[in-house]
Amino acid sequence: MRPAREKQRRKLTQSVQFKLALAFFALIAALLILLNTYPVSASRDIVFSEKESSMLEQAGVISASLSGLDTLSGDGVAQIVELLGLTDFERVMVTDASGRVLYDTASPSAEGRTALFAELMRALGSERVFWSEFAGGAFLSRAAMPVTRGGTVVGAVYICERDTTQADIILAFRDRLGTVSAIAFAMAFALTVVFTRRFTVRITRLSEAVRTVRGGDYAYRLSPEGDDELTELCRDFNSMTETLEKTEEQRRRFVSDASHELKTPLAAIRLLADSITGTENMDPGTVREFVQDISSEAERLQRTTEKLLNLSRRDDGARGELTDVDVGETAESTLRLLEPLAAKTGVTISLEAGPGCIISAPRDDVYQIIFNLAENAVKYNVPGGSVLVSVRRSAGAVELRVEDTGIGIPEKDLPNIFSRFYRVDKARSRERGGSGLGLSIVHDAVSALGGSVTVGAREGGGTRFTVRFPAGKGAEE
Amino acid sequence: MKKALVFLLAALALMLGGCGMDMQEVTVWRAVADFALGSGPAVTAEVVRVDGALGAIDAAAEALNTDPGDAELSNPLPEDAAVLGWELAGSELRCSVASGYAALTGRERTTADCCITLTFCAVEGVESVSIYSGGVMLSAAMEPEDFILADSSGITE
Numbered sequence: 001m002r003p004a005r006e007k008q009r010r011k012l013t014q015s016v017q018f019k020l021a022l023a024f025f026a027l028i029a030a031l032l033i034l035l036n037t038y039p040v041s042a043s044r045d046i047v048f049s050e051k052e053s054s055m056l057e058q059a060g061v062i063s064a065s066l067s068g069l070d071t072l073s074g075d076g077v078a079q080i081v082e083l084l085g086l087t088d089f090e091r092v093m094v095t096d097a098s099g100r101v102l103y104d105t106a107s108p109s110a111e112g113r114t115a116l117f118a119e120l121m122r123a124l125g126s127e128r129v130f131w132s133e134f135a136g137g138a139f140l141s142r143a144a145m146p147v148t149r150g151g152t153v154v155g156a157v158y159i160c161e162r163d164t165t166q167a168d169i170i171l172a173f174r175d176r177l178g179t180v181s182a183i184a185f186a187m188a189f190a191l192t193v194v195f196t197r198r199f200t201v202r203i204t205r206l207s208e209a210v211r212t213v214r215g216g217d218y219a220y221r222l223s224p225e226g227d228d229e230l231t232e233l234c235r236d237f238n239s240m241t242e243t244l245e246k247t248e249e250q251r252r253r254f255v256s257d258a259s260h261e262l263k264t265p266l267a268a269i270r271l272l273a274d275s276i277t278g279t280e281n282m283d284p285g286t287v288r289e290f291v292q293d294i295s296s297e298a299e300r301l302q303r304t305t306e307k308l309l310n311l312s313r314r315d316d317g318a319r320g321e322l323t324d325v326d327v328g329e330t331a332e333s334t335l336r337l338l339e340p341l342a343a344k345t346g347v348t349i350s351l352e353a354g355p356g357c358i359i360s361a362p363r364d365d366v367y368q369i370i371f372n373l374a375e376n377a378v379k380y381n382v383p384g385g386s387v388l389v390s391v392r393r394s395a396g397a398v399e400l401r402v403e404d405t406g407i408g409i410p411e412k413d414l415p416n417i418f419s420r421f422y423r424v425d426k427a428r429s430r431e432r433g434g435s436g437l438g439l440s441i442v443h444d445a446v447s448a449l450g451g452s453v454t455v456g457a458r459e460g461g462g463t464r465f466t467v468r469f470p471a472g473k474g475a476e477e
Numbered sequence: 478m479k480k481a482l483v484f485l486l487a488a489l490a491l492m493l494g495g496c497g498m499d500m501q502e503v504t505v506w507r508a509v510a511d512f513a514l515g516s517g518p519a520v521t522a523e524v525v526r527v528d529g530a531l532g533a534i535d536a537a538a539e540a541l542n543t544d545p546g547d548a549e550l551s552n553p554l555p556e557d558a559a560v561l562g563w564e565l566a567g568s569e570l571r572c573s574v575a576s577g578y579a580a581l582t583g584r585e586r587t588t589a590d591c592c593i594t595l596t597f598c599a600v601e602g603v604e605s606v607s608i609y610s611g612g613v614m615l616s617a618a619m620e621p622e623d624f625i626l627a628d629s630s631g632i633t634e
Binding site: 090091093097098099100101106110113114115116117118119120121122124125131133136138140142153158160161162 | 509511514515517582583584587622623624626627630631632
């Protein structure tokens with residue numbers, strides 16, 4: 001029971017909500033302390049300043065009045081002080097130069113005694129003295145000033161005032177500030193708890209969603225609320241899971257397709273081999289035919305695995321060395337390799353290559369792009385048909401076109417034509433040795449070079465592939 | 478040789494001191510130094526340790542002639558105004574001071590009178606103090622009640 005409680009407490013103090021709330025509380029507390037101390041302190045300082053000027057002024061008036069007397073005597077001082085009508089003070093005291101009290105409003109019995117107040121002693125030393133404190137619900141202020149005659153200190157005036165009026169105003173102000181602060185603190189506390197809770201609940205939901213997706217549920221989506229950074233994060237999360245879902249789907253399909261593609265020739269090989277081994281006295285001609293078929297299927301397997309490896313390398317980001325490649329020259333040499341196949345199927349191949357069609361790319365990639373497109377154009381053509389390969393410069397790019405007069409591609413198949421293992425006519429493709437990977441390789445290779453490949457129907461029948469490569473530095477405009 | 482003798486005597490004095498020479502504590506009144514004067518009394522009491530063999534009045538006189546231990550306090554009696562002796566007449570203590578005392582005027586004189594009066598009147602049997610120098614009375618008999626040390630007006634409990 002105890003460890004569980006400790007765990008709960010640790011979790012609370014380590015939570016984002018706790019830390020956020022703590023930061024807010026600290027900020028609010030600091031602001032409230034400032035709000036409660038600074039105005040009161042500033043008001044108090046203003047009163048001190050005002051007291052200092054007014055009390056020193058009044059002490060100065062008494063001092064100046066007493067300076068006119070020939071001798072400082074109790075009666076003379078009393079007459080003058082009473083004439084000035086100083087009734088607001090708690091005490092008015094006048095002493096001679098030695099500190100002997102000549103007049104005292106607070107204690108008439110003090111007359112004749114000697115006062116040793118610090119303020120008086122300093123005044124007897126020719127200083128103007130003011131002291132004040134705010135305590136006990138009042139401003140207690142004292143001022144003292146020398147009485148001089150002919151530049152000589154002949155006595156001192158001391159006045160003391162207790163002011164509760166201004167103190168009451170400041171105390172009432174402080175109390176009101178305290179009440180307002182308490183209410184503000186309570187409201188801020190409630191708002192902070194609500195706000196941080198609302199904020200952290202969204203983070204918790206996001207965290208739970210991440211765990212769900214990590215568990216394999218790629219279809220899980222969040223419902224974005226509001227329009228802030230967390231909302232954006234939720235949208236990004238949904239987009240990411242959507243991509244993950246698609247990738248996972250593609251991966252499954254790819255594995256399934258690849259298995260199927262590998263299984264078919266393997267099954268054929270096994271069937272042929274079983275036929276040879278299971279048939280007694282098979283004539284040599286049939287055996288040779290079966291062995292040739294086995295060889296043909298093995299060759300297909302080899303082509304498929306080579307293309308799969310090619311695609312896998314591209315998926316891993318492998319790239320050949322970039323060199324300046326003349327697409328026209330590469331097309332010419334590539335088409336020469338396809339001449340026998342074209343002659344066999346009765347298809348004419350022609351090339352129109354402009355000058356200076358140079359791109360920066362791995363030479364093998366350019367060859368593979370041209371070969372795959374041209375081979376398809378020959379394979380899926382009609383007897384007596386033609387293939388036109390053209391290369392030219394076009395607005396900062398090098399454009400390669402492969403057009404055929406073949407059977408064409410139905411419009412519904414065009415969006416998927418570059419997908420792996422996608423075939424328009426599966427039976428015909430397999431019959432002609434197609435693996436369903438050639439156009440995928442073209443698409444990936446062109447994308448890796450920063451180019452684009454599009455496919456469309458050719459006017460007058462057939463298909464047209466257009467590849468645009470970014471022009472290399474050596475290209476001529 | 479002479480230096481060695483002085484050193485030996487100093488060491489002996491220290492040893493005697495360390496061996497527990499009797500001391501007594503005396504409360505003596507001092508002037509608050511000008512820079513420390515704020516609000517409150519201009520004089521304050523300080524406890525000093527003097528020879529325990531001295532009588533109470535001699536101990537008080539000895540204490541008055543020492544320098545304060547607190548930097549915020551000052552001795553109201555300059556060197557040429559030190560307490561030289563005393564005579565008790567009933568409850569009145571006649572304090573004899575050096576000639577420099579007569580030169581003190583104004584607040585310095587008041588502070589010195591106050592400190593001497595409050596210090597001696599703390600001794601049992603002394604109720605007033607008068608001050609003489611060379612047989613001439615400088616200050617007539619003074620009692621602690623003659624001095625007002627603090628202003629309590631305006632202060633409420």
